[in-house]
Amino acid sequence: MTDRSVPPPADAGGATEQTGVGGAAGAEPTNASGAAEPMNAGGRAAGAEPMNAGGGAAGAEPMNAGGGAAGAEPATARGEQTRQLILDTALRLFRERGYAQTTMRAIAKEAGVAVGNAYYYFGSKEHLIQEFYAETSVEHRTRATAVLARESGFAERLRGVLHAGIDTMTPSHEFAAAFFKTAAEPTSPLSPFSQESSPTREASISLFREALAGSTAKVDPELRDELPELLWLAYMGVILYWVYDKSANQAKTRALIDGVVPLIDRMVGLSRLRVLRPVTRDVLALIRTLRH
Numbered sequence: 001m002t003d004r005s006v007p008p009p010a011d012a013g014g015a016t017e018q019t020g021v022g023g024a025a026g027a028e029p030t031n032a033s034g035a036a037e038p039m040n041a042g043g044r045a046a047g048a049e050p051m052n053a054g055g056g057a058a059g060a061e062p063m064n065a066g067g068g069a070a071g072a073e074p075a076t077a078r079g080e081q082t083r084q085l086i087l088d089t090a091l092r093l094f095r096e097r098g099y100a101q102t103t104m105r106a107i108a109k110e111a112g113v114a115v116g117n118a119y120y121y122f123g124s125k126e127h128l129i130q131e132f133y134a135e136t137s138v139e140h141r142t143r144a145t146a147v148l149a150r151e152s153g154f155a156e157r158l159r160g161v162l163h164a165g166i167d168t169m170t171p172s173h174e175f176a177a178a179f180f181k182t183a184a185e186p187t188s189p190l191s192p193f194s195q196e197s198s199p200t201r202e203a204s205i206s207l208f209r210e211a212l213a214g215s216t217a218k219v220d221p222e223l224r225d226e227l228p229e230l231l232w233l234a235y236m237g238v239i240l241y242w243v244y245d246k247s248a249n250q251a252k253t254r255a256l257i258d259g260v261v262p263l264i265d266r267m268v269g270l271s272r273l274r275v276l277r278p279v280t281r282d283v284l285a286l287i288r289t290l291r292h
Contacts, residue, residue, distance in 0.1 A: 095175040133200040154217035155265035220271040
C-alpha cells in the first residue's frame, strides 16, 4: 500500500500505479478515522501537498529519465546504505506502530530521506516486506550451514534447519504476531503462498531439498521429489505455532521441533516399505490434486 498524498515515481518503463478515483487504487487513507479524505477541486485529497510542475508533490524529488527520483543515490555503497536504512526504519516502525498504521511518508521522515527517495528504493510497503522475507531467507540458510556441513543424518539435518529458522526470526517475534493477520489473508501479496512471495518460498524449499539430498536417508523415489516442499509446509506449521507461542523464548516451539522431527524421520524411512507404497502414492496423488 502506498501513501495517498504522494504518488510513487514511475517505474523503469515510465508506467505509474493504476489509479482509482482521486488516487492510487488501493491507496491507504491518511486521516485519523481511516476514512478516505475529501477531494478538493483539483481531484486531490483536501490538505494533500500541492503539485509541482512535474506532476509530483511539491517538495518531493523530481523524476529522472529512468523513472527514479532525480538525485536519488545510485547503486553504490552509499546508495545501498540508504536502502538498508529505509528497510531497517520501516521494520522498526512496523513493530512499533503496526503494519497498517505505518505509511511510506512516515518511514521516509523517520529515516531522514525524501519521500521520493524512499519510493526510489521501494515502490510500496509490500516491497519492503518482500525484502524482509528475502533477507530472512538468506540469514536462515547462513545459520543452517554449520549443521548441514557437520551432520549426515536426516533427522539431525532437519532439526538443525528448523531451529535455525526460529533463531533467525526470534528478534521479529513481536512484529510477526502483529503482522500475521495481514500475511494470513489468502489474497494478500504478503502471504507466503502468494505469487509475489514465490522467490523466497522457492529459496526456502531449496534449503530443505539440500538438507535431504546431503543426508543418508533412504527415501522412496516417488516421495523424494515432493518431500522438500512437504517439509517446507511443515515448517510453515511450526512458524504458525511460533507466532502464537507466548512461552519464555518460545521454548514450546523448540519442544515441538524436537518432538516432531523423529516422527517425520520415521515416516520417511517407512515410506520405502513395499506394504506402505500404495499409501504413499495415495498421499502424493492427493497433494498434487490440491496443488493444481
